[in-house]
Amino acid sequence: MLQRFITIGLLITVFFSCETETIAKFEIENNTSTTIDSLRIVPNGYESDYYISLSSGQLKKYDCNMTDIADVDGDYRLDYKFVTSLFETKTFGYYTNGYPIEKLIRISIETDTIIVDYELNTY
Structure with a gap:
């Protein structure tokens, strides 16, 4: 009887330990002379209250x-504003079935443009 409980416990542990978070990783650099007051990145069609600032x-x-987005394809939306300006929006990148295809996305915000560089996952 004890062995049956141990077996069931191990199966439950293995089942729940397989659940992982899906995280898209970014590195953002502010190459302007102005502080970015609020910046966020969200998958297409979703919202977030998580903002950062960059000097x-x-x-x-x-x-x-x-983790909680639908198993669909889409892109990312970058929303940002400088201390003295309104929000600006740029769409970029691509994810598939709710998972990022990049290991890391590097974003460089320049005075007159945004440069996006992708480091792809190896499967």
Whole structure:
């Protein structure tokens, strides 16, 4: 009887330990002379209240939790604003079936453009 409980316990543990979070990883660098007051990245069709700020020349890591999004394809939306401006939006990248295809996405915000560089996962 004890062995049966141990077996059931192990099966339940294995089943629940297989559940993992899906995280899209970003590195964002502010290469402007102005502080970015509010910046967020969200999958297409979703919202988030998680904002970061970046001083001039600062580099920060940003994780976007995609665990609860639908198993669909889409892109990312970058929303940001400088201290003295309105929000600007840029769509970029691609995810498939609710999972990022990149290991890391590097974003460089320049004075007049945004540069996005992708480091793909190897499968």
